[in-house]
Amino acid sequence: MSTATTTTSAHAPSVGTGHTRVEGRDKVTGAARYAAEVPFAGLAHGWLVLSTIARGRIRSLDTEPVLAMPGVLAVLDHRNAPHLNTDYTGLMGLRPDPTCAVFQHDRVPHLGWPVALVVAETSEQAREAAETLVVHYEQEPHHVELSGDHPDAHPVDGHEPAVTEKGDLDARLASSAFVVDAEYTTPEEHHNPMEPHAATARWDDGRLEVTDSNQGVTWVAGELQNLFSLDPASVRVRSEHVGGGFGSKGVRAHQVAAVMAATLLQRPVRVALTRRQMFALAGHRSPTVQRVRLGADADGRLRALEHRSVSRTSTVYEFVEPSAGVARVMYDADAHHTANHVVPLDVPSPTWMRAPGEAPGSFALEAALDELAEKCGIDPIELRLRNEPETGPVSGLPFAGRDLAACFREGARRFGWADRDSRPGVRREGRWLLGTGTAAASFPAGAQPSTASATAHPDGTFTIRISAADIGTGARTALTLIAADALQVPPERIRVRIGDSDFGPAGIAGGSMGTRSWSWAVKAAAGELRERLALGAGLPAQGLTVRSDTTEAVEALGPAERHSYGAQFAEVAVDVTTGEVRVRRMLGIFAAGRIVNPLTARNQLLGGMVWGISMALHEEAARDRASGGVVGADLAGYHVATHADVPRIEAGWIEDTDPDDPVGIKGIGEIGVVGAAAAVANAVWHATGVRHRSLPIRPDRVLAAAAGAPDA
């Protein structure tokens, strides 16, 4: 290895070239430790006790016999738990979901609400004691069923306004040559990351240290600091390796309960969730009922567009799944109405789940577009190209790069779309009916303020420190490449350390903003370090460190419609005698800004598309009306696509950039799932001639359609 701290020779860029994960070897050999595997001396184990009623109050808890059980150290519940502060606004500008403020009152707002934590010397003892604890409830009638015309539905602003309206919808629909008016539904879905949520809390010399698995240490540290009314400097959260998050790994009951127990017992306490508990405690995506009305003139140009979505939230927190928002970006019309409504029910609070809003919203809107194409007799791609807006349909703002048309052109070429016979239900291969479908995709491209530091060491290596989270995306590797180019050195000389709130504030791994936000800060710090070194700055033994803070730069971004785009293609085979639907091949072409690491980028895009297959055909939590809970709350009952469900799948991208981003990144975390389910559903129509407007497209629904039920 060279001992030079900088190099003046021509440097081959690392960004844009494929690199395997820098921690890949640690992960496949088991050397990488996940949150529940990090050892601590004197560790105690907490086990959450969840309510078995969906609404009511706790009358009493029989804690005495449990405290006498082997190894049991304590039982925490609403009678002895420390008071939490919930009167604050967190990192995302949001009030906390009271779901994480455990043991503060005797109310039970949903099945699976945490009512106690049993702490014991071993995990097995804690579990047995927790399952033995008898809780007496005063049960009240509960309601968990969502419907499109629910009387309690009301508009709710989320990260975007609830309602947008322009033009006279009824008049435009009445004067349209072609009209589509259809209701689409999507089911309750759960994140189900491979690694269940787990946290260990301990006090170390007056500082709270939490070893966690989360999507942002700054975020979780801030929430814990607020909840427990602590000094910011006295909370440290670490999260080195994360086995998936998908929106579910923020602050949740287990971290808060662990901190309470560690405080009470003054020893390290770990709380891990079981897969079954995750169905109640990790958040989920609400089911949606969406109505889409489209009116077009004879040549397919949209004159009227209405997209109304109703989703479900808990009775303690208003979370909106903003499915109607996708139309505000994708298509314009003289009359353009969108609305996101919410119904509070006796269920756990939903939360962000991969492509919140866009995933279910694109299913309804892009399926409706396909129905319009059929009615107009226009090719589905041509219909979309004819409706490309000049400016933001609702905002009127210019688009900062909108390459949807290029995605469709490239996708159509690679998929062989030009040869497609548009007639439905006419291709057969043995017992299978074959069809192809397409759909458009978009997802916002945002950035969050972040800080980073870059240190040059005398041995010619560099250390980057940033409170980033690698939730399986390859962020650690991407940041290594960004730093290598900014320092103009090979990536082997860079060590990137992430997942420690002591590294300073940074954005979350969420909203497809993680790698973009962190890259911005890393490039700034590393770039300035290189300049300082080039100017001949001396290198003390402890190295030279430069810090960056992108707050001003991010806030200075001008108003514009900033999004990634994509074109999804699917070919399916359907056996209408058994109801089986199999995806035969899938292609997604994306315009998603600059691609930092093609290897991990493809991985993320394909992962999103596989989620789309799951969403179209498999995923669905069955919420039981009688109990209010999920039936089959495990991975045998909740199906995701297996390898056998994912045959030939390809993702590609076109040259694209964000001119206002120092690296040109837009973000690729979520765009892969958007539109994917619609492409599959549209292909099922093309195969069978039947529109499936409710997801997932299960065998029983296909069979019902074959038996003559109209539009299953």
Added chain:
Amino acid sequence: MREFGYQRAYDVAGAVALLDAAPDTRFLGGGTNLVDLMKTGVERPARLIDIRELPLDRIEVTAEGALRIGATVTNGDLAAHPEVRRRYPALAQAVLAGASGQLRNMATVGGNLLQRTRCGYFTEVSQPCNKRAPGSGCPAVAGEHRNHAILGASDHCVAVHASDMAVALTAFDAVVHYETADGPGELPLADFYLPVGDTPHRETALPAGALITGVTLPPAPVAAHSRYRKVRERASYAFAIGSLAAALDIRDGIVRDARLAFGAVASRPWRASAAERVLTGAPAVPETYAAAADAELAAARPLPRNGYKVDLIRNLTVTVLTELAEEAAR
């Protein structure tokens, strides 16, 4: 979970004696179902007797030409055995249609027969369930029952048996052998699973304290031309929503012999005897297969949300028998 004792048995008599000696004891085979149920609290044994070291891991052809399959033969070994593949291809296909490679390498033949239903109410201890907690009720009747029984169920329980393997074994008249402290015994698989009635918690006719030692498949030339078809909600690694094991012997366009069993339609593998009666001696044409399916499904009592299974089983019967007939004609 409850703390439990663990002991390993090395011979059949020893295993039976260990079970007899202590209450609340279970045999542990591959553990692919029992251990899951212990984690969720559905099963809470005080002690496990590990029987994987018993000398019951062989597949042998008997002097009478039957196939004798030891109880601890793994599902993976069963499906790979040349005699099974040659003489009972539907059995090999059924086993391979179940679970995953890893699970099949652990799961045993005896354990497979005794696996419990995957009904979501049965596996969630906070829910009522007549099978798990007799008398507590069956929420599935009015609740989530899309994958529940259409045949042979009662108001007390509508759960389905989860095994693929047992469907093929049922079609081929398998006999279950067991050992108790009083000596050996045997039960035809047709009588092995008890009717649901008002005692869904009583699942098999095995005497108390019995250890399954093996399964015998009698010689059945018709089985050499057989097939297992499984339909599930994804392409792999899911329990059936409907399945079928079928064998056909056709000569001169007439069905001479037929075996048919359905899976995922009842609390046990469902031998379609009424359908077999229609098939035997009838012309080998799709109309016959449809009539056979209808004869069996006349007894179907679907719930509000599982009526699709009637169509599914009917379609599967016609399709698979047609395929078998076409292959035989070649």
